[in-house]
Amino acid sequence: MEEEIRKDIKWAQINRDVLSSMEAPRKIYWVLIAVCLSLVAVGVYAEIHQYRTGMGEAQLNRPQMWGFYLANFIFWVGVSHAGTLLSAALFLTNTEWRRPVYRSAEAMTSVALLTAAIFPVIHLGRVWDFYWVLPYANERGLWPNFRSPLLWDMAAIFTYLTSSMMFLYYGMIPDLAISRDNARGWRRRLYSWMALGWVGSDRQWRNFRKGYLLLAAFLLPLAVSVHSIVASDFAMSIMPGWHVTSLPPYFVAGALYSGCAAIITLFIILRHTFRYEEYLTLPILDKLCKLTFAIAMIWVYLNLIEFASAWYGHNMYEKEVLIEKATGPYAPFWWTMIILGFGLPFALIIKKVRRNLLVLTAISMLINIIMWLERWMIVSPTLARNHEPYSWGYHWPGWVELSITLASFAWFTMLFLLFVKIFPSISMYEVKEMLYHRRQVSDRLVREPPDNIESEPA
Amino acid sequence: MDNRHSMFALFNNFEEVREAIIELKVMDLREGGVEEMLMKSPIPHPELEEVIGARPVYVQRFTFVGALLGLLAGFLLTAALSQSMFSVQPQGGKPIIPIPMDLVIMYEGTILFGVLFTVVGFLIGARLLHRTSPLYSSKVSEDQVGLLLEVKASHYEKVKELLWKHKAQEIIEDEN
Numbered sequence: 001m002e003e004e005i006r007k008d009i010k011w012a013q014i015n016r017d018v019l020s021s022m023e024a025p026r027k028i029y030w031v032l033i034a035v036c037l038s039l040v041a042v043g044v045y046a047e048i049h050q051y052r053t054g055m056g057e058a059q060l061n062r063p064q065m066w067g068f069y070l071a072n073f074i075f076w077v078g079v080s081h082a083g084t085l086l087s088a089a090l091f092l093t094n095t096e097w098r099r100p101v102y103r104s105a106e107a108m109t110s111v112a113l114l115t116a117a118i119f120p121v122i123h124l125g126r127v128w129d130f131y132w133v134l135p136y137a138n139e140r141g142l143w144p145n146f147r148s149p150l151l152w153d154m155a156a157i158f159t160y161l162t163s164s165m166m167f168l169y170y171g172m173i174p175d176l177a178i179s180r181d182n183a184r185g186w187r188r189r190l191y192s193w194m195a196l197g198w199v200g201s202d203r204q205w206r207n208f209r210k211g212y213l214l215l216a217a218f219l220l221p222l223a224v225s226v227h228s229i230v231a232s233d234f235a236m237s238i239m240p241g242w243h244v245t246s247l248p249p250y251f252v253a254g255a256l257y258s259g260c261a262a263i264i265t266l267f268i269i270l271r272h273t274f275r276y277e278e279y280l281t282l283p284i285l286d287k288l289c290k291l292t293f294a295i296a297m298i299w300v301y302l303n304l305i306e307f308a309s310a311w312y313g314h315n316m317y318e319k320e321v322l323i324e325k326a327t328g329p330y331a332p333f334w335w336t337m338i339i340l341g342f343g344l345p346f347a348l349i350i351k352k353v354r355r356n357l358l359v360l361t362a363i364s365m366l367i368n369i370i371m372w373l374e375r376w377m378i379v380s381p382t383l384a385r386n387h388e389p390y391s392w393g394y395h396w397p398g399w400v401e402l403s404i405t406l407a408s409f410a411w412f413t414m415l416f417l418l419f420v421k422i423f424p425s426i427s428m429y430e431v432k433e434m435l436y437h438r439r440q441v442s443d444r445l446v447r448e449p450p451d452n453i454e455s456e457p458a
Numbered sequence: 459m460d461n462r463h464s465m466f467a468l469f470n471n472f473e474e475v476r477e478a479i480i481e482l483k484v485m486d487l488r489e490g491g492v493e494e495m496l497m498k499s500p501i502p503h504p505e506l507e508e509v510i511g512a513r514p515v516y517v518q519r520f521t522f523v524g525a526l527l528g529l530l531a532g533f534l535l536t537a538a539l540s541q542s543m544f545s546v547q548p549q550g551g552k553p554i555i556p557i558p559m560d561l562v563i564m565y566e567g568t569i570l571f572g573v574l575f576t577v578v579g580f581l582i583g584a585r586l587l588h589r590t591s592p593l594y595s596s597k598v599s600e601d602q603v604g605l606l607l608e609v610k611a612s613h614y615e616k617v618k619e620l621l622w623k624h625k626a627q628e629i630i631e632d633e634n
Contacts, residue, residue: 011601181596205502211580
């Protein structure tokens with residue numbers, strides 16, 4: 001079995017491993033980039049077609065005015081959730097195994113938010129008026145409703161994107177200085193500019209530590225607030241199936257679940273394409289899988305709570321929507337989501353599964369497809385069966401929506417791959433710090449063995 | 459006034475730096491001619507920072523002020539927008555400034571400004587973007603620990619000797 005990161009690895013070697021991998025990844029990296037570019041091109045074509053033909057191409061009509069685009073929006077905001085939240089939570093709880101993996105998780109957050117941000121604009125139809133999504137003061141005679149949760153949404157997502165990027169960049173400054181000291185050409189110029197003159201002085205480290213702690217303390221409640229606010233877009237309405245008190249925690253748990261699965265997928269891709277086997281080790285993956293399982297169980301519990309509220313709440317509209325999900329035209333998707341979403345995480349309690357990279361890749365990708373289905377199953381069935389029977393109607397996507405959805409996955413993967421090619425995705429200074437402390441502890445144990453260890457009885 | 463020199467010594471590990479700092483402290487820094495001492499290291503080392511001595515950190519003050527300003531900005535923004543809307547579209551029975559729904563924006567504002575001010579506080583406190591001493595070695599970002607000293611010319615050789623004694627690998631010199 002592959003062990004933890006070697007304690008005797010030289011610090012200079014860590015720099016070399018990470019920096020050289022960035023410059024020369026395996027060939028599969030370029031294959032992935034090419035596939036992603038092709039899919040993004042298909043998405044752009046679909047968007048141009050929609051722009052020229054009209055929003056009817058996206059099958060958006062009363063009562064299904066949200067369709068895939070809003071499902072995609074909440075899915076990507078959800079994926080963004082886990083990276084920064086887990087990074088901040090594991091930092092505050094002083095979890096050692098966070099160190100090699102947190103940078104890529106944080107990058108995933110920023111990239112997922114940049115993907116999510118595209119969808120309100122696509123959904124707007126008139127993309128040239130994209131700035132109308134910003135509810136700024138009463139200009140143009142629009143008089144937007146400033147009491148709407150959509151204003152909260154904009155504020156929360158803007159705050160989360162800004163803060164996550166700050167958190168990511170802040171934690172990367174010492175590594176940018178390492179990169180600056182070892183790079184040449186355009187990379188050196190870029191890293192010099194971004195490292196802001198970092199030299200690792202004790203004054204800098206003291207301020208850095210304090211600032212990082214404060215940022216992590218801010219990011220934790222912020223991440224929770226973001227997805228509960230996105231949930232409020234639904235829960236604050238009076239639509240059956242949405243107007244539920246448990247919707248915000250349900251959204252947060254679902255977001256963490258899909259985010260953790262995405263971290264596992266990206267962990268495996270990164271480990272292979274950038275030859276990070278030494279740092280992104282199987283024991284870390286093992287812990288990530290256990291965490292995903294625990295979060296999945298919270299999500300399962302909140303699903304059951306939601307069903308119980310609808311069933312025993314004696315609200316006929318709520319009950320109708322639930323029955324419609326289970327027996328109506330959306331039933332195959334809903335049951336797939338329920339059966340696999342509830343069942344798949346149980347595979348993660350098997351140790352052999354947690355150590356098999358191919359199986360884990362398949363499971364983590366499948367979980368994300370299921371969580372995407374879950375988002376769609378939140379949006380469309382409720383709109384299909386609202387309070388007024390005269391406006392019932394189903395939403396089935398056309399090629400335009402499907403292409404744009406697929407392109408969003410490619411766009412996300414491509415941005416992530418570009419990020420890890422340009423910036424160090426493993427925190428070199430934190431790995432060094434972790435190894436230093438481990439060595440200190442083991443040296444101390446050799447020097448002063450604990451006297452409470454009794455010798456084995458004869 | 460006594461002329462001052464800067465020197466930057468590189469060590470293989472923290473223990474050697476620690477020994478050197480302790481001996482410099484025993485000499486009494488000011489009496490021994492050391493005006494300024496700064497450690498440059500590849501990782502943070504809080505225990506050794508304590509040996510160097512206290513250096514106040516004010517980041518949290520920036521954070522506090524930022525968070526308060528954010529709270530206030532969130533309130534003013536939502537209150538002003540609600541009021542401007544109300545003056546055009548009067549809505550009977552509803553408050554002009556609805557506090558409960560403004561709380562969400564105030565919460566986000568608190569965090570946004572808190573985060574931004576924390577980063578500004580860090581940039582100022584860590585003296586990033588400042589002109590710093592040119593004495594630096596890329597070995598610090600690899601695996602060596604550097605000690606930057608500003609020394610009176612009269613004590614220069616003595617301090618240098620002390621650093622060699624504690625297994626300094628290299629001493630880079632610069633005259634102010």
